[in-house]
Amino acid sequence: xxxxxxxxxxxxxxxxxxxxxxxxxxxxxxxxxxxNVNGLVLSGGAPRIEKEALKLGKTAEYxxxxxxxxxxxxxxxxxxxxxxxxxxGPAETPEYGKxxxxxxxxxxxxxxxxxxxxxxxxxxxxxxxxxxxFEILAHSKNCAxxxxxxxxxxxxxxxxxxxxxxTEYGYDIFKNFLKVCxxxxx
Amino acid sequence: xxxxxxxxxxxTRELKNKIEDKSIIACSGGVDSTVAAVLTAKAIGNRLIxxxxxxxxxxxxxxEEVKKILEDLNVNFKLVNESQEFYEALKGIIEPEEKRxxxxxxxxxxxxxxxxxxxxxxxxxxxxxxxxxxxxGGLRDTIKSHHNVGALPKxxxxxxxxxxxxxxxxEVREVARFLGIRVAERQPFPGPxxxxxxxxxxTSESVEIAREANAIAEEEIERAVEEGKMxxxxxxxxxxxxxxxxxxHGDVRAYGYTIAIRAVQSIDGMTAAYSKIPHEVLEKISIxxxxxxxxxVNRIVYDITNKPPGTIEWE
Numbered sequence: 001x002x003x004x005x006x007x008x009x010x011x012x013x014x015x016x017x018x019x020x021x022x023x024x025x026x027x028x029x030x031x032x033x034x035x036n037v038n039g040l041v042l043s044g045g046a047p048r049i050e051k052e053a054l055k056l057g058k059t060a061e062y063x064x065x066x067x068x069x070x071x072x073x074x075x076x077x078x079x080x081x082x083x084x085x086x087x088x089g090p091a092e093t094p095e096y097g098k099x100x101x102x103x104x105x106x107x108x109x110x111x112x113x114x115x116x117x118x119x120x121x122x123x124x125x126x127x128x129x130x131x132x133x134f135e136i137l138a139h140s141k142n143c144a145x146x147x148x149x150x151x152x153x154x155x156x157x158x159x160x161x162x163x164x165x166x167t168e169y170g171y172d173i174f175k176n177f178l179k180v181c182x183x184x185x186x
Numbered sequence: 187x188x189x190x191x192x193x194x195x196x197x198t199r200e201l202k203n204k205i206e207d208k209s210i211i212a213c214s215g216g217v218d219s220t221v222a223a224v225l226t227a228k229a230i231g232n233r234l235i236x237x238x239x240x241x242x243x244x245x246x247x248x249x250e251e252v253k254k255i256l257e258d259l260n261v262n263f264k265l266v267n268e269s270q271e272f273y274e275a276l277k278g279i280i281e282p283e284e285k286r287x288x289x290x291x292x293x294x295x296x297x298x299x300x301x302x303x304x305x306x307x308x309x310x311x312x313x314x315x316x317x318x319x320x321x322x323g324g325l326r327d328t329i330k331s332h333h334n335v336g337a338l339p340k341x342x343x344x345x346x347x348x349x350x351x352x353x354x355x356x357e358v359r360e361v362a363r364f365l366g367i368r369v370a371e372r373q374p375f376p377g378p379x380x381x382x383x384x385x386x387x388x389t390s391e392s393v394e395i396a397r398e399a400n401a402i403a404e405e406e407i408e409r410a411v412e413e414g415k416m417x418x419x420x421x422x423x424x425x426x427x428x429x430x431x432x433x434x435h436g437d438v439r440a441y442g443y444t445i446a447i448r449a450v451q452s453i454d455g456m457t458a459a460y461s462k463i464p465h466e467v468l469e470k471i472s473i474x475x476x477x478x479x480x481x482x483v484n485r486i487v488y489d490i491t492n493k494p495p496g497t498i499e500w501e
Contacts, residue, residue, distance in 0.1 A: 166492075
């Protein structure tokens, strides 16, 4: 669990623990070499993606060097998009709290989940443009990219927060990500 | 999943190793601090003294109830009334962060004094995860400075111990049930108490309005829950707003304060949905508050904001 200063970083850690994962919260300044993991979750956080991306520490290094699965949440997913050539910035209509998302592609993350359900959001910025190396997995009325897969590596991103209790199927999304991690371990 | 038995075992062992002599614990009678008190007493027995501070901002009859709770726990305890000092320190303060910081410092100074009297080196607190998360620090933004974390003074002559730091309210309740603590299901109540349920200046009059309105809101919601009219909200209370509005009382113009009723469903306090309370219950609360508080309050609103974007408390 890479901590980017989110209100819900510790919640993500709790969900992973409840799912039986051996997990630890680490500062985002931890060097890649010091990681000994089968998967990484990049938390959300207060940094604004356009002006404060440096506050995400060594995230770029993780994205370049990792071959294991990574799930970027909120600012973690926005950073991933920018790092691989896309664009993120202030949302035209920020989303706070309850929002309905529509699943476009299951692609591992949304496996066996309904096509549409309620999730909880808390974001001022959003993904603006993806390159062809990304596939959009979900959207909402006011946000075109609610979830994506980076096609060159087992990396996923979600704009909403699967870790909070009020998000429907949040635990299932984490379980699906853990399946991706298990696949990688084989 | 969370295993309360294992948690109690581990924490009791840790506390036993850590506290070599005496310790005090800040105990409000709420779930978190009561669980922390019982855990610590399990570890160090009568070397623990629980301290309850009456700030003057407590709910109706709360201090008497907390006394009974502490008596039942079978721990050493001490009740101190500091209300005059708290009211004086908050005179003229309206900014919520400033209120919280003054309250946090006041608490610590009281605990330092008592620790000195009792020759205790440690202060145990029932701090839980949302307290330090929302207090911020480093990369994490400060949402609000919790009295027991972000509002603590920089210099302190006492060492803090926080055995519940990694738990959320639902997990603390599991521990409370496991330990057979009767306050396990008590609704959350903030440390700064009614001082942050009065928007604007704290005076004995404004706190009294908030206290009466809270008592009515709690009573009516609890009654409706008992009668099966609604689900028990995670938290439910009244907030005194600083805005006034025009009313009419017996053919005479009235100009009184507004009370906001807040009730939410949550598991851990980190997200919350406003409770869909039946209108007849809201109406009963509205009628009772506006009638019983006479010329003080003539308007009631119901808060329909989720968290996020709102927080549960207003300040």
